[in-house]
Amino acid sequence: MKFSLVMATLGRSTEVERLFNTLAEQTYKDFELIVIDQNEDDRVRRLVDSFSDRMEIVYLRSEKGLSRARNVGLQHIRGELVCFPDDDCWYRPDTLQYVAGRFATEPALFGLTGCSVAESGVPSQGRWATEELVVDRYNVWTCATSYTIFLRAEAVRQAGPFDERLGVGSGSRWGAGEEVNYLLGVLKAGMRVCYDPALRIFHPEPLLVMDEKAFSRARLYNRGFGRVLGLNAYPASFVLYLIARSAAGCALSLAKLNFKRARYYWIAASQRFLGWKD
Structure with a gap:
């Protein structure tokens, strides 16, 4: 199974390079990284060029807005499994191998979610369920954030596009929630999604400083x-x-x-x- 990793980016380079390095080190090599660049300069394009001999990268540009960028990326996916890494998250070397194994052994599984942890291993980005669960509309709030969601391409087709009125850079008052709204679309289609706390994606904790x-x-x-x-x-x-x-x-x-x-x-x-x- 091939992965399509849809990553939007704006204003970051050091963090993007960290993610690229962890992708290049994946034990599972069958993936494409779809980069949707919203920067006005070439900081990300230079990184893409420097990593293009180590992994398959599709480079795109879009108007600003996280949901807009993901919708552009979704038009280009060729993989059977789709995920949405943030430009400041990063993976363990066996992350894609682990996810591919779950989907390969569970044909009725259309989505797999995990939790977010800081570099130290403590939970980041909110509260997380501590046991395996079948995701539903009530527990989804402690079972998923964008970069911990992995879906079969069929589930992506059922969910349709991201709501561009939601999310960072949307220009609306609603600066988040687009990924849960999207996952709820998968659940409404009757597709089974499971949460696995052993699937851990690294991401900094944004609330270390209250400013x-x-x-x-x-x-x-x-x-x-x-x-x-x-x-x-x-x-x-x-x-x-x-x-x-x-x-x-x-x-x-x-x-x-x-x-x-x-x-x-x-x-x-x-x-x-x-x-x-x-």
Whole structure:
């Protein structure tokens, strides 16, 4: 089975080179890397040229917007398995081998997701389920983020394009959630997706520093989170539960006099609500 790795990139080069190095070191070699470059300069093109003798790379350009870039990339996939690495994530040498093995032995499996960890091995990018699960519309929030999702090409065809109103660079208020919205499309088509916590993809933890950048990111991401809840008609009880979790985090942080983290949680709670009502 051939992999098509669809990677959009903007504003990074050192991180892209790290990912390229880990791809070149994969024990499973049957893959194409589809790079969708949104930079105005040639920083990524130079990296593509320097790695083109070590792996198959398709180089494309697109307008800004993560979902737009992925939709451009999806028009060029030739693999039976598709994934969406971030330009600042990276893989263990056996990642593709492990994923290919799962799909090869489980023909009824149309999607496999894993968890995100920092370089130290601790969880990054949120809370993660700790046991294997069949993914559904309620547990998906602790079972998947874009770069931990692997799909059969048939599932990609069923899901259709990414919603370009969602995600980083969309130009809307909804700066995240596009990958969960996409995966929900796979689930709606009746396709089996499983979560495997042993499938671990490296990605930095973005919330090590609580600054204005983190707060701005929280507004965009949680508004997008809420928008996906609304688009997919989640019941009010579930939405309010998710909002209440963030509100409780705010209260607990205030009790500990951690005012920056309290502010972060308040932004999360309020923006989830606003996104849901958009």
